[in-house]
Amino acid sequence: MKTLKTWACAALLLASAAGAQALPKAVRERIIQATVMLLPTDANGDLDGSRGSGSVISPQGYILTNYHVVGDPDTRQLSPWIQVRVVQFADREPEFTYWGKVVAADPNLDLAIVQIVEDRNEKPVGKLNLPFVEVGDSNALSIGDDVFVFGFQGTGGMTLSFSRGSVGGFTGEDLSSSGRQWVKHDAQTGPGNSGGGVFDDSGVLVGVHSAGVAGNNNSRTSFMRPLALAWGLITPNVTGFVVRKGSGAAITPGTKVSAGSGGGVWPPALATGRAGVTGTVRVTGGAAAGTWTTEFTEVTDDGSLKGRARSGSRDQTAFFYYDEDNNEVWVEWTPDGKAYSSCVVEPGGVKAGSADWTGNLYSFTGLDSKGTRTGDCVVSLRARAAGTSSGSGAGTPAASSGPGLPALAAGQTWTVTFSQGGAYSVTLGARDSDGDYPGTATQSGKTGDALFTLDTDSLIMIVGRADKTFLTCTVDRTLRGSARAYQNSKDPGSAAGTCTLASGAVGATSTGTSSSGAALKWPLTLKVGQRWDVAFPGVGTFTVNLTEPDEESGFDGTATRGSEKGSVLMDADADELLLIVQRADQTFLICSAGRSGLGAGSVRGDATSHRDSTDRGTGLGSCTVTPR
Numbered sequence: 338m339k340t341l342k343t344w345a346c347a348a349l350l351l352a353s354a355a356g357a358q359a360l361p362k363a364v365r366e367r368i369i370q371a372t373v374m375l376l377p378t379d380a381n382g383d384l385d386g387s388r389g390s391g392s393v394i395s396p397q398g399y400i401l402t403n404y405h406v407v408g409d410p411d412t413r414q415l416s417p418w419i420q421v422r423v424v425q426f427a428d429r430e431p432e433f434t435y436w437g438k439v440v441a442a443d444p445n446l447d448l449a450i451v452q453i454v455e456d457r458n459e460k461p462v463g464k465l466n467l468p469f470v471e472v473g474d475s476n477a478l479s480i481g482d483d484v485f486v487f488g489f490q491g492t493g494g495m496t497l498s499f500s501r502g503s504v505g506g507f508t509g510e511d512l513s514s515s516g517r518q519w520v521k522h523d524a525q526t527g528p529g530n531s532g533g534g535v536f537d538d539s540g541v542l543v544g545v546h547s548a549g550v551a552g553n554n555n556s557r558t559s560f561m562r563p564l565a566l567a568w569g570l571i572t573p574n575v576t577g578f579v580v581r582k583g584s585g586a587a588i589t590p591g592t593k594v595s596a597g598s599g600g601g602v603w604p605p606a607l608a609t610g611r612a613g614v615t616g617t618v619r620v621t622g623g624a625a626a627g628t629w630t631t632e633f634t635e636v637t638d639d640g641s642l643k644g645r646a647r648s649g650s651r652d653q654t655a656f657f658y659y660d661e662d663n664n665e666v667w668v669e670w671t672p673d674g675k676a677y678s679s680c681v682v683e684p685g686g687v688k689a690g691s692a693d694w695t696g697n698l699y700s701f702t703g704l705d706s707k708g709t710r711t712g713d714c715v716v717s718l719r720a721r722a723a724g725t726s727s728g729s730g731a732g733t734p735a736a737s738s739g740p741g742l743p744a745l746a747a748g749q750t751w752t753v754t755f756s757q758g759g760a761y762s763v764t765l766g767a768r769d770s771d772g773d774y775p776g777t778a779t780q781s782g783k784t785g786d787a788l789f790t791l792d793t794d795s796l797i798m799i800v801g802r803a804d805k806t807f808l809t810c811t812v813d814r815t816l817r818g819s820a821r822a823y824q825n826s827k828d829p830g831s832a833a834g835t836c837t838l839a840s841g842a843v844g845a846t847s848t849g850t851s852s853s854g855a856a857l858k859w860p861l862t863l864k865v866g867q868r869w870d871v872a873f874p875g876v877g878t879f880t881v882n883l884t885e886p887d888e889e890s891g892f893d894g895t896a897t898r899g900s901e902k903g904s905v906l907m908d909a910d911a912d913e914l915l916l917i918v919q920r921a922d923q924t925f926l927i928c929s930a931g932r933s934g935l936g937a938g939s940v941r942g943d944a945t946s947h948r949d950s951t952d953r954g955t956g957l958g959s960c961t962v963t964p965r
Contacts, residue, residue, distance in 0.1 A: 359501075360485055364540035368392075369424055369497060370468035372487045372534060373400060374431045375451065377407050377416030384420065390488035390533030391421075391451060392542055394472055395577040398453030398465040400437065401567060402532030403547050407451060410444040413946065413955040419451050430495040433457050440831055441574040443876060444946065445924040447547055448567050450574050452831075454824075461825070470534060471579045472571070473541030475563035478520060480504050486524040486546055486559075488533025500525040505558065510922045512550070512560070518922060519560045520544055526559045535561045569899040572636040573832035573877060580636075614642055614657065614718055618668055618680050620698050622712025625678040629670065631718070633657050634819055635899065646670035657718070666694070668716055677701040680714035693717050743840070745774050745791055750841055753778075753798045753810050754938040755820050756834035756872040756961045761800050763787045798838065810836035817965060834878040835870045835963060837938055859932050861909040861940070863892050868965040869907070871896075871916055873926050873944045874958040879918055880965070881905045891915075914940055916962060924948050928960035939963040 360368075371393040379385040389406030393399070400421070408415035418438065422431035435453040442449035456462055482504045490498045502524030509516030522535070526549055535544035544561035571578065614633040620626050625648075633644035633655065641658030655670040669679035682696035694716040699708035747767045754760040765774040765787075778787035778800040786801035798810040805825065812818035822833040865883055872878040876898075883894040883905075891908030896918045903920045912931065919925040930942025944960035947953075 360540055367468060368470055368487050368534065368536060368540060369427060371470045372424060372497060374422040374489045375402055375406055375532060376420040376422065378418045378420065380417065382418060388489065388529055389531045390529060392534035393467050393469045394542065394571070395575050396466045396469050397577045398462065398467055399575040399578070400451040401545060402449055402451060403545060404442050404444050404447045404449045406532040407439050407449050408442060408444070410447060413444055413957065415439045415442060421453055424497055427497055435462065441570045441877070443570060445920065445922055446562065446566050448545060448562060448570055450570050470542045472564055473537060473543050475520070475543040475565045478504050478543060480506055483538045484522050484524060485536045486526060486530060486533060488530035488546060490527030491529040492527050517563060518566065520563050522559050522561060524559060569877060569901045572899050616716070616718035618646070619715045620712055623698060623700060625698060625700070626712065631655050631668065632813060675703050679708065680716055682716060745789060747774065752839045752841060752938065753800060753836060754963065755808055755810065755836045756870050756878055756939065756963045757820065758808055758833065760936050760938060763789065763798065765789055796838065808833060810838065812836065812838050834872040837963065839938060859935050860911050861914055863907060863909055865892065870963045870965055871918065871928050872961045873928065876926065876957070881907065881916070883907060914942065914962065927954065928962060930962065
């Protein structure tokens with residue numbers, strides 16, 4: 338009997354190992370439908386003869402690929418249009434179906450996001466619902482893990498190719514030092530695989546195949562960029578993507594699974610994969626008692642949401658996530674990253690037909706401490722839709738909305754400053770039947786439409802531009818927040834940095850105003866503790882925190898953009914504002930501005946990108962520096 342049990346256990350282990358070597362057919366089919374061929378065009382709009390691969394990571398038509406597939410990393414020149422070919426049948430060449438444009442790109446990481454915007458006949462696509470792949474956690478990869486590569490490598494023609502291999506190791510940016518900037522693997526690949534997806538054994542996207550290197554004394558090694566490096570591009574620019582944590586179920590809004598006796602929707606992970614979740618947590622009992630207003634505006638590496646929680650004078654960092662291992666939803670906040678107050682909601686706390694979730698409040702004195710139950714909590718969260726109003730009637734006074742928000746009235750003038758769009762003077766007209774305030778927005782002599790709406794805990798300013806595109810600025814009681822840009826009313830929009838609101842028109846004072854209400858004068862006065870946003874075109878917006886003076890006249894600090902963390906040097910004198918961001922891969926970005934760049938609440942200058950200290954740099958366009 339012992340021998341039989343030993344044999345049976347061995348057989349089960351072998352069967353388990355064999356099962357890990359292949360993806361189920363249904364998973365492979367899903368990935369195939371979401372793998373596209375990308376053909377870039379030159380300046381004249383003609384195909385330039387190159388091709389690569391990409392993975393659709395959102396049903397709304399966003400594609401993750403390599404920068405070198407859609408542009409030239411040396412010159413920083415991006416292809417104006419990308420032809421997107423879709424697989425209809427695996428044994429046939431993909432069919433030309435769409436045109437796409439690059440909406441985010443990082444030449445230093447060799448990663449880019451392409452958005453499908455037109456069909457093959459150059460007509461706007463409208464709302465899409467495409468097959469797409471879920472994104473996962475590349476930090477969980479270990480040496481020996483199975484990986485699967487899909488793309489158009491060119492071997493045997495233009496049809497799709499599949500190969501399998503395993504993780505061979507990790508390396509730093511220079512392909513020789515320590516780190517996880519690159520993941521080595523041994524799946525068979527070719528040049529056309531560039532930009533294609535690398536998937537783990539559950540069919541989740543964990544990397545982008547980027548290069549193959551042949552050594553002098555060994556066989557060819559393939560390299561992929563781990564998905565962790567792409568979060569800085571994905572989270573601010575892509576809507577509708579789905580994050581799968583570990584081997585559990587994907588977290589998507591409205592996933593219906595059994596909620597025990599509650600009978601509601603579980604898990605209630607609102608807006609996982611995109612920012613924009615607001616609401617309250619009401620706490621009874623313990624030191625955290627009171628009503629906490631929460632706003633989540635950032636997606637972290639593991640797919641959880643990060644933001645702020647405020648109650649009275651208390652303003653703390655907050656997190657919102659679904660704990661798959663324990664099947665619980667957590668909303669928690671911390672003043673220092675050590676002690677936490679956590680509202681834990683179990684399936685029974687979500688009731689059908691109710692917008693509130695009831696849970697237990699726990700207090701943690703440290704990251705490794707055991708929690709102590711200190712009270713009860715009720716969570717009320719919702720996903721914020723850009724540009725929507727609260728729908729209050731015309732007879733509802735605007736001042737009745739959330740605490741700390743200003744009352745609106747016809748005839749008021751406001752300045753809305755976009756970190757990636759400049760400043761507009763907005764004049765409010767009479768209140769309409771929906772309780773909103775239409776008006777006009779003026780910038781550099783050009784006038785467009787505006788709409789100012791007051792939500793229960795936020796202000797939303799919509800600015801219509803002369804070219805029929807529009808911008809939205811959504812702020813809380815601090816009058817600072819996040820911006821989005823839209824091509825038209827059907828466009829789901831893309832993140833456009835930060836924005837601030839200030840009472841009064843642009844140029845009402847000679848100095849302009851900062852987001853905190855203090856005068857912004859030239860030369861700028863810098864000091865420890867200040868926070869700034871610096872927006873680089875084609876890269877994104879970094880939040881800068883000045884922490885200490887340097888050996889000269891400037892200040893050192895930290896620079897963060899999503900999950901990316903780097904360092905910064907900021908200096909200002911009578912002639913120039915200089916801001917240097919050194920990134921995690923040791924490349925750096927420079928924003929240089931003069932007095933003429935001073936505007937209403939921000940400073941505009943010239944941006945350059947540099948591979949190292951000896952690189953003279955490549956111009957990126959205009960950068961904007963805005964105080965927080």
